[in-house]
Amino acid sequence: MKTPASLKFGHAPETIELWKRLVREALSLSSATPLYLLSSQPIAERVAELDKALTGAGFKSEITDRPTKVGFRHWLSCKTQPAAPLLRWWREQGRSIEVVSEFELRAALTEGFAPEKILVNGPAKHHWLSQFAVRELAVNFDSPAEIAKLLPFAKKLNWRCGVRINPSEEFDPENPQFPTQFGFTPDAAVGAIKKLQRAKVQLETLHFHLRSNVSSAQIFQCAIAEIAELCRVAKFNPLHLDIGGGMPVRHVLTRGSKVFDGEFGLRAYAEMLRQSVKLFPGLREIWLENGRWLSAGSGVLVVKILDVKERRGVRQLICDGGRTMNALMSLWEQHRILTVPERSGADVLTVVHGPTCMAFDQLARLALPRSLKAGDHLVWLDAGAYHLPWETRFSHGHAAVLWHDESGLKLARERQDFDNFWGVWK
Ligand SMILES: Cc1ncc(COP(=O)(O)O)c(C=O)c1O
Incomplete structure (x- = not known):
């Protein structure tokens, strides 16, 4: 396999070796491309790395029990990668999951997560959550209408409640002058806290989620300080501070070839949290x-090259998967590409296209070996977040999915066939 050398993504050589090995194995198991190949190993490594940074900063690990220290808990963001084998693997380790829709809650329950290991987030859930008579859920309220409708259920079912705040650091990334649509403004949150306290529900958590790819720990710190001030005004000491997701992606470049995590360091992040929790007397856990x-x-x-064209100075590879169907992220991002088999010789400016009838369908534009030909495969790395949920059925069916964990590699989802593609119509 060969990687174009011009762009610097910074993967460790072991990561590349892992994927080379798994791709070879996957293609021997299933020739049905496009396919997503998923592995638990990189997630386990990330969790271990973050745990090390947090325990190094004095936090209690999720797995051990030292009641004197503030702990932390990882909630799997279900929407990011709603793949059944991932949910199973995560649950088997005794971990917790965050859901934001009726289907995701049903998926978590179907996969056997205990209700106390499920956190329900997201807007407008008063339109569906009341149909679940599930006790002990953690639920973060997003609006006054949610509280009005769901309060009786929260009391009856002993939900562990939280309030999502919209701090000033949270804005629409494409139009930073506008706030996002989520949560309560800090002023409104004080009223919501008081209302929940008067109703005597279990109010335990304050929550925010800023956005994807927050560039530095300092931005989190400002948001946390704003929440601390709100707690002072409301005279409320939460047990849990849920700081959402938003840590920036690694090994992926912007379309302008910049890394997303250039100003972000785990040690600084853990140290920022260590300082920040001092603002919250009685805090038991940080939720992530x-x-x-x-x-x-x-x-x-993994996509296969179906056809090759050359015109006006570029080589065009038409593949059986691409942006329109499998990788909307390529609109904003550049990912490293490996080639299978390894092709050598001179590189030439190449555009990788999917098979749909959209000029939009361009996975990448980069230098690749001229020797690549129809029948070869391309491996687009770092496709483990927001690819499955943003997959489309544009002219073609959904991709196959293979899953790898400690017990090996297996086909987790067949490539969608015509009966399934068309059979949804009455
Ligand atoms: C409430 C909430 N938590 C967590 C996440 C995960 O965010 P990220 O992938 O940026 O870490 C999201 C993403 O939209 C979210 O809305």
């Missing part, structure tokens, strides 16, 4: 819901 940082490295997209 990282999606991209945790999962992006756990998947690759």
Whole structure:
């Protein structure tokens, strides 16, 4: 396999070796491309790395029990990678999951997560959550209408409640002058806290989620300080501070070839949290819901070259998967590509296209060997977050999915066939 040398993604050689080995194995198991190949190993490595940084800063690990210290808990962001084998693998380790929709809650329950290991987030859940008579769920309220409708259920079912705050650091990344639509403004949150306290529900958590790819620990710190001030005004000491996800993705470049995590360091992040928890007397746990940082490295997209064209100075590879169907992220991001088999010789400016009838369908534009030909495979790395949920059925069916963990590699989802593709119509 060969990687174009011009772009610096910074993967460890062992990571590349892992994917080379798994891709070879996957292609011998299933020739049905496009396929996503997912592995638990990179997630386990990320969790261990973050745990090390946090325990190094004095936090109690999720697994051990030292009641004197503030602990932390990783909630798997289900929306980021809603793959059944991932949920199973995560649950088997006794870990917790965060869901934001009826389907995700049903998926978590179907996969056997205990209700006290499920956190329900997201907007407008008063339109569906009341149909679940599930006790002990953790639920973060997003609006006054949610509280009004769900309060009786929260009391009756002993939900462990939280309030999502919209701190000033949370804004629409594409239009930073506008806030996002989520949570309560700090002023409104004080009223919501008082209302929940008067109703005598178990109010335990304050929550925020800023956005994807937060560039530095300092930004989290400002948001946490704002929440601490709100707690002072409301005279409320939460047991849990849920700081959402947003740690920046690794080994992926912007379209302008910059890394997303250049100003972000785990040690600084852990130290920032160590300082910040001092603002919260009585705090028991920091809750983390990282999606991209945790999962992006756990998947690759494998496509096959179907046709090759050359015009106006570029070589065009038309593949059986691409942006429109499998990798919307390529609109904003550049990912490293490996080639199978390894092709050598001179590189030439190449555009990798998917098979749909959209000029938009461009997975990448980069230098690749001229010797690549129809029948070869391309491996688009770091496709483990927000690829499955943003997959489309545009002219073609969904991709196959293979899953790898300690027990080996297996086909987790067949490539969608025509009966399934068309059979949904009445
Ligand atoms: C409430 C909440 N938590 C966690 C996440 C995961 O975010 P990220 O993938 O940026 O870590 C999201 C993503 O949208 C979210 O909305």
